[in-house]
Amino acid sequence: MQAIERIQITRAIRAAAKAGFVMVAVNEGGDDLMPVTTEAEVLDAIDAVDFDCTIVFEGLVDGNKRRPGLFCVIGNGADVISDYTCCPGFEEAIERVGEVDMDVLGAVTLDALDALAAIVAECQRARSLGQDMKGIYDTAKVVLAKAETVFTAD
Structure with missing residues (x-):
């Protein structure tokens, strides 16, 4: 998953919360359903899919339990959020996530986030082969977590 996709999904999760x-x-x-x-469990689950998935949420609307969904298409970059359930409160929250202004975030920074994500993935692979990469991985x-919080803060 691209760094910008992680950012957009994290922003949507936090807006929904x-x-x-x-x-x-x-x-x-x-x-x-998994x-x-x-957030980490959601992002790990999404990392494991090949193409798309739906994040299922739960909340009360007028005293009734509702379970809206957020449909994500991996590989769409900043447009990773492809669709969502129309549900009072949820719809407005997701709409506030909106588009990412690439000029504000800066393409260079996003490339750096992608590079960090690739390092983490490579370290995970090396560790699965029994190589000691714990220090680099950690x-x-x-x-990566600190950098992402910069871009997911409201």
Whole structure:
């Protein structure tokens, strides 16, 4: 997943949370839902899909439980959020996420985030092969998380 996609998805999750909707599952295209409770679990689940998925949220609207979804298409870059459920409160929250102004974020910074994400992925691969990459992996993961918070803050 591209760094800009992680940023947009994180922004949408946080906007939904502010509107009272918590993420509960990711549907990777099959019949089963993968339960999730944290942003990291959502992003890890999305990283595992080939093309698209739906993040399922839960919240109360006029005292009734609603389960809106956020449909994401991996590979669409800043337009990763392809569609969402129309549900009072949720719809407005997701619309506020809006478009990313690439001039504001800066393409160079996004390239750097993509490079950090690639380092983390390579370290994960090396560790799965039994190579000791823990120090590099932990450092890259911390730097990536800090950089992403800069772009996901409201």
